[in-house]
Amino acid sequence: MPADCLSYKETNYYSRLITDYLEQKDDIKEFYHRFPTIENFGEQMKEKGASFSAEKRKLLEEVLQEQYKGLEVSPAVLGNIKAFKEENTFSITTGHQLNLFTGPLYFLYKIVSAINLASALKKEYPRHHFVPVYWMATEDHDFEEINFFNLNGKKFKWNSSHAGAGKDAVGNLGTTGLEEVYELFSAEIGGGKTAQKLKELFSKAYLQHSNLTEATRYLANELFGEYGLVIIDGDHKKLKTQFIPYLEQELFEQVSHKATEPVAKKLSELGYGVQVNPREINLFYLHAGLRERIIQQEGRYFVNETQISWSKEELREHVQEHPERFSPNVMTRPLYEEVILPNLCYIGGGGELAYWFELKEYFERVKVPFPILLLRNSALIETAKQNEKRRKLDISQAELFLKQHELINRKVRKISNIDVDFSPQKEHLVQQFRGMYELAEKTDKSFLNAVKAQEVKQLKGLENLEKRLLKAQKRKLSDEVTRITLLQNELFPNKGLQERQTNFSEVYLQYGEDLIPQLIEHLNPLDFQFKILTLGEK
Template identity: 70%
Template sequence: MSEETILYPETNYFSPFILDYLAEKSSLKDFYNRYPKIENFGPQIEEKKNSYDHSIRKDLIEVLNEQYSGLEVSELTRENIELFGSEKTFTVVTGHQLNLFTGPLYFLYKIISTINLTRQLKNKYPENNFVPIYWMATEDHDFDEINFFNLNGKKFKWNNADKRAGKTAVGKLSTEGLDEVFKLFSAEIGGGENAEYLKNLFEKGYLEHDNLTDATRYIANELFGESGLVIVAAGDKRLKKHFIPFVENELTKQVSLNKTTETVEKINSLGYNIQVNPREINLFYLTEELRERIIEKDGKYFVHETEISWTKDEILNELKEHPERFSPNVMLRPLYQEVILPNLCYIGGGGELAYWLELKSYFETENITFPMLLLRNSALLQTAKQNEKRERLNITMPELFLKQHELINRKVRKISNIDIDFSPQKEHLVQQFQQMYDLAEQTDESFLGAVKAQEVKQLKGLDNLEKRLLKAQKRKLKDEVERIAKLQNALFPNRSLQERQTNFSEFYVEYGKDLISHLMENLDPLESNFKILTFGK
């Protein structure tokens, strides 16, 4: 495997907010504590060690051992779970939805970034222990976001027969109906050793486990257990009880709304788009049958679109008796994670980091250490043959990331035997009209409007002529245009980043275990560049 890198701004796929964060712009310093550099983890370790409630460690070990019962657990994962008993053990966390068969490729990149960072930290700070965590979003309820994956340009969708789909937490859903997906997947993936492994992974994961939480844990453990990954499903009552004081603050004081609203206003004032806007109460009420928002009105509390209601005393008693029924939304889940884990760093995509950056002042109000925020690795996977085609078409790596019409127009202009760039003519025309403006001002200023109208008309005429000539050249260079489009479509399915569309199985069927081992070797979580990884010679 060979690798190249390009800068994140050159990809045109990352928001100004995240690009400015990566550039450590001074205007964003107020939204985080420490930027994730290896030397900054030392003070982060000390701060977390002094602020974390170490009594939670016992419950973590107990819950994790129960969750892993019945699974084949690697020696390294088992050791990592037991290491929670030491006050010198810290975590690096990534989170992800329970997407069908892992969803898009970046699921792998998130976890590999997390594992690799713990290894780097162990080398730098050998007196401490560092455990990679995959935090399963078991309590999300948006079924339509997770019920499919894309393979070979086809969408494999799970039509779940569970009537609770979309109404309660996805982790609770029965795996019923996935036998049909398995049949279609098996037919698509074909034969061979790697294909048989993938079929077995899917079958054992989904057809031999009753719910989506257990199925996802099995698959993630099979893929990354040997690397010591620890998978957390945090809905257990023994863990939720540690979050009771913060849920009470949310119900009675609306702390998150008050603090994040101030931050959102600051982010807006800097010209950035807001990822998530806080609600008055950022909690859901969760049962086997539903996950619905909790609303407060006139001193009473209600579960949205149900008959469930409480007085203030009643809901606080419900919280005390059943903390597992109070499910944090996207604004509160980060705080919950940092309360129960001895965590140093959260690794996520651009959208995730954008909403984490809204939360620092909320964390400070609740006296919880704000973690370091690291953008996960991003990569484009290609074959050596595809790379050779790119080179023959004389497309640079940054050009490959352009919108397709921009790429084609640029290459047509470059390879054409006539000049289709009318910029000099337009500039000459503007200069000529400037003389007319001067003349009109000296004689009769009422003619200025007529001069302007004529200038706009003639510039538009040049634009139209340029477009017609470009279109004609595209027809003339049809074969070249088609080769460019075909290559880019293969590497950017649905005109999007490959990592956001394609399932890992598309590559695993070709490269097997080498896929993950090569990614482990080539993805450096602290390197702030986009990777292009080429398989083959």
């Protein structure tokens, strides 16, 4: 699998916030703690190690042992779980929703980034142990975001009849209705050894497990267990018990809102935009098929759109008795992760890092070390045949990322036997009018507007002629235009990044069990480059 790369800025798919972060621009430095370099992890370990107790380590190991019961566990995973009890063990964490059959390809890239960073740190700090962790977002309730995957340009959607779909935490959802998805998926991928492997993976994950949490844990473990990936579900009473002091701060002091609102405003003023606007209370109430916002009104606390309410004293008592019923939202979940894990680094996509940049002040107020933030690996996977087509069409890798009309216009201009670029004529016209402006200045200044109007009219006329000529050339070169269009559509489904659209099974069918090992080999999380990976035939 030969690999090449582009800068993230060259792809034109990443925000200025992210590209400025990768370039360590001064404007962004106040919004993060340490930049992800091998050297900076040494200081991060000292800080995190001093704040993470032996009791927390013991509890984490116990909960993980419980969550892995009944699952076939590799020696690497078992060793990593047990290692959490040791004071020299730290986690490298990424998180993701419970998307059906992993959802888009970048699910794999996130976890590969965590695995490879843990491996790189082990080489640099051999006396320490580093565990890649996948945090399952079991408490989310955005069912419509996770109930489908895309394969061969088709959408495979789970139409759950579960009464709580869209309201309950998705991890609690039963897997009823996925038999139909399995049948459609099986018909789509056909026969053969690789297809059979994928069918078994889907069947065992979703048809032999009772809820989405268990199904996703099984699937991720099957894909990455040999690399020691530890999968954690934060929806657990023992883990939430450790979070009680922070739950109380959030409910009674609204600390996250007070800390992040000014930061969000500053990010906006710097032109970065705001990923998430904090609420006054950034917690949900999670119980009996319900996950709803907690709001405060006139001295009482309410669960939105229900009859559930408490006084301050009643709520404090309820938190102590049932911490598992309080679910962090996007603003408080990062803190929860860092409270219960000996974590050094969070790995996420551009949108995730954007809301983490709002949180540093919040972490400082509650005295929890802020982790190193790392942009996950990104990649475009092309087959050897697609790479050959690209070369024959004389399209550079950077040009592949252009908007389709820009790419076609550029290539038509390049391969035309006539000049479709009227820039010289436009410049000549501008020079001619410059003399007319000087003449108008010396005679009658009221004439300037008439000269300007005529210049605009004639330039517009040249632009229209250029467009018509380009259109005519596109018709004449329709074969090349068609081949360019087909190639880009294959690599950028729905005119978006492949990793955000295509399910891993589509690539797995082409490359088989070598896919993940090849990703492990070629994706370097500290490289900060967008990878283009060329796959050969199986």
